[in-house]
Amino acid sequence: MMRHVQKINHEFGVTVLIVEQKVREVLEICHHIYSIKLGKIAYSGTPELLKTDKQKLKELFL
Numbered sequence: 555m556m557r558h559v560q561k562i563n564h565e566f567g568v569t570v571l572i573v574e575q576k577v578r579e580v581l582e583i584c585h586h587i588y589s590i591k592l593g594k595i596a597y598s599g600t601p602e603l604l605k606t607d608k609q610k611l612k613e614l615f616l
Contacts, residue, residue: 556583577615581605589614 560583563570574580581587581601589597597604597614604611 556580559583577611 556579559570559572562568572580572584581604584601587597587599587601587604588595591614597610604614
C-alpha cells in the first residue's frame with residue numbers, strides 16, 4: 555500500500571497525509587514528518603534527521 559501512495563505522490567505531485575503506526579515504513583517514503591503528541595506538534599522535520607536521533611524517535615513513538 556505504501557508504494558502505491560508513494561507512486562501517487564511522485565506521478566501526480568499530490569501531497570499525501572499518512573497516519574500510520576508503522577514508523578519505520580513511513581520514514582522510508584516521506585519527505586517531511588510531523589509528529590503530534592497531546593495535540594501539539596512535537597516534531598517537524600525530515601525523516602533523515604529523525605532517523606539519526608534515536609532518542610527523539612523513542613520519545614515520539616514509544
